[in-house]
């Protein structure tokens with residue numbers, strides 16, 4: 124499953140945020156394994172469209188789609204040199220598909236800041252530097268090996284050597300591999316290396332309860348935004364503490380509490396949506412009497428591979444897909460009406476599934 128790792132310096136609110144995520148009821152009931160590893164949480168992706176589709180189809184149940192969060196605690200200054208449990212944590216980060224970097228933007232004299240003062244720019248730099256140093260080591264080791272293969276005229280080695288030399292130069296300047304602006308085919312050559320600073324990042328600016336309604340006015344948040352803009356990263360403002368409190372409440376109480384704080388929706392919903400987008404994920408639906416269900420695929424996935432998310436047999440025996448765009452189905456009011464208006468399309472193996480497509484797969488076993 125696709126996974127987002129939560130990183131950040133100690134005492135910035137990672138655990139608070141992670142616990143809020145897993146307790147908010149956002150946690151998926153369908154994944155028992157998340158109770159085995161306390162650092163892994165599987166959350167449902169909130170999607171209004173499921174409820175709109177259910178109004179049309181009247182299914183027995185609604186099943187949202189979900190993805191994983193991992194709390195990767197313990198990243199400190201010197202991690203790339205093996206400080207703390209440095210290397211182990213870096214190895215965990217290597218495995219995730221994208222990163223949520225929690226940055227402390229709240230003041231609280233009772234909670235020690237590891238560096239003494241609240242300084243988002245410096246915190247981000249500290250973490251990024253560890254990741255950059257770790258990547259630099261990985262890249263340099265690989266370059267040494269490639270140099271030998273290059274001599275024997277290995278064409279792939281020559282290309283990879285070229286790309287990694289570019290990245291090495293960027294890293295050596297203290298910048299992330301992301302900022303090297305690689306072309307897609309260059310990225311493909313080095314994909315297996317899982318470079319830490321090539322992963323997409325979403326900054327979660329953790330603000331205090333008092334600031335949550337006007338988070339954008341907080342100068343710390345503005346600092347984070349500025350850095351994110353330069354890096355092409357995303358930002359979500361959130362109060363981990365408020366989210367933890369919200370997580371304890373149920374429906375009506377929750378709505379009341381949110382409106383008292385001047386918030387339209389919980390920060391977690393925004394965070395989950397942003398992380399989903401960050402991972403390059405989109406949703407398609409199946410809508411039958413038994414269930415209306417959301418399924419996750421990567422952007423650009425073709426129909427047979429999208430079908431494989433439901434069952435591998437669907438891919439192997441794929442014949443065609445009946446597709447209605449979500450908006451078309453909703454505006455027609457029923458699947459029959461959509462069909463009569465010619466809005467139900469038959470698509471083949473090369474069809475690239477779009478966000479919101481309502482799919483019915485035809486397959487032979």
Ligand code: GDP
Pocket residue numbers: 131132133134135136137138139140196229230231234329330331332362363364365
């Ligand atoms: P971690 O080390 O990054 O996992 O940080 P924790 O989640 O354990 O939080 C460290 C301390 O900061 C805890 O005592 C939290 O209750 C507190 N904390 C987290 N978020 C906030 C916040 O938004 N405001 C305030 N005042 N305290 C917070």
